[in-house]
Amino acid sequence: MRTYQPSEIEPKWQAVWQERRMHRTDEDRDKPKFYALEQFPYPSGEGLHMGHVRVYTIGDVIARFKRMNGYRVLHPMGADAFGLPAENAAIQRGVNPREWTLKNMKRIREEQARLGVSYDWERYVGTCLPDYYKLTQWLFLLFYERGLAYRKKAAVNWCPTCNTVLANEQVEDGLCWRCDTEVTKKELEQWFLRITDYADRLLEGLDRLPKWPEKVKAMQRNWIGRSEGAHVTFTIPELDHEKVTVFTTRPDTLFGVTYLVLAPEHPLVPKLIRGKENESVIADFIERMRKESEITRTAADAEKVGYFTGAFAQHPLTGENVPIWVANYVLMDYGTGAVMGVPAHDERDFLFARKYDLPIRVVIRPEEGDTDELTEAYTGEGKLVNSGDFSGLNNREAIKAIARHLEEKGLGGPTVNYRLRDWLISRQRYWGCPIPIIYCDDCGIVPVPKEHLPVLLPEDVVFDGKRNPLTTSESFVNTECPRCGKSARRETDTMDTFIDSSWYFFRYTDAHNEDMPFDPDKVKEWLPVDEYIGGIEHAVLHLLYSRFFTKVLYDAGLVPVDEPFTSLLTQGMVLKDGAKMSKSKGNVVSPMDIVEKYGADTARMFILFAAPPDRDLEWSDAGVEGSYRFLNRVWRMVEQHASLFEQRPAPDTTSKEAQELNRLRHRTVKKVTEDVNDRYHFNTAISAIMELVNGIYAYPEDADRGTLADAIETVVLLLAPFAPHITEELWQRMGHQDSVHAQSWPTFDPAALVQNEVEIAVQINGKVRDKVVVPAEADKSEVEALVMKLDRIQTLLEGKTVRKVIVVPRKLVNIVVN
Ligand code: ANZ
Ligand code: ZN
Structure with missing residues (x-):
């Protein structure tokens, strides 16, 4: 009897599969399609970690299961290969970012192959390769033509460590998403994509995604932050009745306004304070605020700081004069950058009014109790009081009534405001996709003509960590204006790498197209992605941006769907000793060490068996051993009975034992099929297979051999998506020439399930x-x-x-x- 030696059979089958091009995408149109996609990795210098192994294994089981169930499956892989670490390696170790990245890409690919994942390598994409980023530039130009890419000067998030700006989505609790440095503000002229144009559609689309986790949809809704309210216009008598408009969600409280607050950066502030007592104090305050991030300024526990400008505004309905303040908690970037202060009914305003001794005026009374002695803001529902003609109205009705009244009088009116901001995509870094724009003194901003793409990254650059390396390349910066031919300058910023990953799932359908990002007909063949597997950390980054890109491409008539991912599976973390595996905690288990010691099949089985895919998984050496023992048990089971398959006896289930084993077999097929299909409960599916193996071991020596052979064959088939190498080897051992992975998934007979x-x-x-x-x-x-x-x-x-x-x-x- 031969022993189970994964280190021999795994590389052997990987080579055979590769040679037979087994995982090339099946193009048979008679079969239904299935697009199984795992988020592609960033090729860091460390190779794969267990989190990767988990995602790829989950995706691979789904892909293999679908193939055996008669689908043509697209299951591609690539590398998200632009990004800062390559450049930092260049600065620290003096290596070329491109070579460093290509080396890592190669290593990751090899490691993925060692896991036995069934990717169609012929569709591999690397976002840093010129044939790919040429088309990222092509898409940028499409956005530009459609008025969706624009340049503007704005106070933007700046990470002093990464030396670059960041999109709002890349600032987490005030810190850089990549390096955890506190983010500051900087005034810069930058490129933006107009994602806010799509705010409503990005919200609406979420309602059509029943197979997405509620949590991810809630995070996106919250990020987009749609809020219905009203604009209210006040006037400033001393500035020749200049207007100042506020955004409020509570127009019903308009008669309770006792002051206005402007953001320090509000353009009216300098005019208001000119010559006033507080002028220089406020000017200093503005300077300080310009550098502080929103999060720091608006944190719930942050001290509210404000200054009276010395100017007054006239209330639109009462004509009363209210003082105008500036304060840290009002952001220029939200609403209109100006708010009306209603201390009686807003907690923040209440604290502010208490601190600076501003009047508090009650305009809403609850149905029961009173508001005579407020110790905190009353934010509940109630009837309007002290509100002119609106007194007596229920406040819900008053919200509409007052907004409508303002509109009629030309003093504002109902409006919708979003938290979502346009996507800032310029990066002052080298290792990214160059923005295909040229600046000409005469022609202004000139897009690079599509036939001149790609704008290649130059090699003659200096990496000193002090400036954007692209600005050091004379050959890159100096160019000719494509319009007038005069000498001109190239844009030196590169694109946010999240742009690269916002369209890669389309590229897989037509990975070698040199002229277009893809042929729309090919996208039509495969999109939407039927199952997308990845981490929850991308809930409002990659997943929002990809949805946005898809909608723009849909509008341009290039893709047939406006939502790219039908179903989303966010896998749990891999923990060890209760904490996430990470280098800093020193609790990392190296996937390749496990593959070396036990084989990829054991690693896959353990990961799939230890927890359902969406839950966290606790690494356990004993669990790995257990999976290894189980595969050995399966191996011996086939070896012991190998001769059975030389002349396969016909099954006869008249005996009680045979009948029972037959029933167990059918029950197992039913259970595994149902657990894997849709529910992806691989752990319970594997337990069911284990029970069948137990049943086979307990089966008497003298009972029917045909039934036994059927049961053994079923184990091998059911196990094939989970442990692809051992099952392939055993399948051959059972006398087959073709691959186990090309077989049809076993079916069950409901009649055989009926219990006696x-x-x-x-x-x-x-x-x-x-x-x-x-x-x-x-x-x-x-x-x-x-x-x-x-x-x-x-x-x-x-x-x-x-x-x-x-x-x-x-x-x-x-x-x-x-
Ligand atoms: C008066 C008022 C009275 C408000 C009241 C609330 C309660 P959401 O729901 O997040 O949209 N606000 C508006 N613009 C702001 C800015 N740029 N910076 C800081 N705060 C701002 O919140 C909208 C509310 O947040 C607005 O409604 C405004 O305060 C404040 F009893 O106006 B409210
Ligand atoms: Zn940073």
């Missing part, structure tokens, strides 16, 4: 006390023995003497006691 069992009543002295299921053909003494073992009956019989046991076959058992 009956439920009978158990009585004590004629009273029904319990029920029990027994084999239909069990004889009287077998039934009696089963009944006497029941917990409930044993308890009830305690201290009693059994006089007689009456068994009525297939009906009941009556125990007579006294």
Whole structure:
């Protein structure tokens, strides 16, 4: 008998599969399509970690399962290969970012191959390769033509460590998403994509994604932050009745306004403070605020700081003059950058008014209780008071009534505001996709003509960590204006790498197209992605940006869907000793070490068996050992019975044992099929296979051999998506020439599931006390023995003497006691 040696059979089969081009995408149009996609990795210098192994294994089981179920499957892989670490390696170690990245890409690919994942390598994409980024530039130009890419000067997020700007989505709790440095603000002229144009559609689309986790949809809704409210326009008499408009979600509180607050950066502030007492204090304050991030300024526990400008504004309905303040908690970037202060009904305003001794005016009263002695803002519902003609209205109605009234009078009106900001995509870094724009003194901003693409990254650059390396390349910066031919300058910023990953899933459908990002007909063949597997950390980054890109490409008539991912599976983390595996915690288990020691099949089995895909998974050496033992058990099972398959006997299920094994086999097929399909409960599917293996080991030597052969074959087929190498080897051992992965998924016969069992009543002295299921053909003494073992009956019989046991076959058992 041969022993199980994964280190021999795994590389052998990987080579055979590769040679036979087994994982090339099946283009048979008669089959239904399935697009299984795992988020592609960033090729860091460290190779794969367990998190990667988990995602790829999950995706691979789905892809293989679907293939065996008659689908043509697209299952591609690539590398998200632009990004900062390559450039930092260049600065620190003096290596070329391109060579460094290509080396890492190669290594990651090799490691992925060693896991036995069934990717169609012929569709591999690397976002840093010129044939790919040429088309990223092509898409930028499409956005530009459609008015969706624009340049503007703005106070933007700046990471002093990464030396570059960041999109709002890349600032987490005030810190850089990549390096955790506190983000500051900087005034810069930058490129933006107009994602805000799509805010409503990005919201609406979420309602059409029932197979996305609620949590991810909630995070996106919250990020987009749609809020209905009103604009209200005040005037400033001393500035020749210049207007200042506020955004409020509570126009019903308009009569409770006792002051206005402007953001320090509000353009009116300098005019308001000119010549006033606080002028220089406020000017200093503005300078400080310009550098502080929103998060720091608006944190709930942050001290609210404000200054009276010395100017007043006129209330649009009462004509009253209210003081105008500037304060840290009002952001220029939200609404209109100006708010009306209603201390009686807004918590923040209440604290502010208390601190600076501003009047508090109640305009909403609850149905019960009073608001005479406010100790905090009253933010609930109620009736309007002190509100002119609107007094007496319920405040819900008043929100609409006052907004409408303002509109009629030309003093504002209903409006919708979003938290979402346009996507800032310029990066002052080298290792990214160059923005294909040229600046000409005469022609202004000139897009690079599509036929001149790609704008290649130059090699003659200096990496000193002090400036954007692209600005150091004379050959890159100096160019000619494509319009007038005069000398001109190239844009030196590169694109946010999230742009590269916003369209890669389209590229896989047509990975070698040199002229277009893809042929729309090919996209039509495959999109949408049927199952997308990746981390929750991309909930409002990659997943929002990809949805945005898809909608723009849909509008341009290039893709047939406006939502790219039908179903989203966010896998849990891989933990060790209760904490996420990470280098800093020193609790990392190297995937390749595990593959070396036990084989990829064991690693895959362990990961799939230890937890359902969306839950966190605790690494366990004992668990890995257990998976390895199980595969050995499967191996021996086939080896022991290998001769059975030389001349396969026809099954005969007349004996009780054969009937039972046959039933167990069908039950297992049903369970595994249902668990894998849709639910992706791989762990319970694997347990069911383990039970079948136990059933085979317990099967008597003299029982029907044909039934046994069927059961063994079923184990190998059911296990194929999970442990592809060992099953392939065993399949050959069973005498087959073709691949186990090219077989049809086993089916089950509902008739074989019917159990030959009956439920009978158990009585004590004629009273029904319990029920029990027994084999239909069990004889009287077998039934009696089963009944006497029941917990409930044993308890009830305690201290009693059994006089007689009456068994009525297939009906009941009556125990007579006294
Ligand atoms: C008056 C008022 C009275 C408000 C009241 C609330 C309660 P959401 O829901 O997040 O959209 N606000 C508006 N622009 C702001 C800015 N640039 N910086 C800081 N705060 C701003 O919140 C909208 C509310 O946040 C607005 O409604 C405004 O305060 C404040 F009883 O106006 B409210
Ligand atoms: Zn940073």
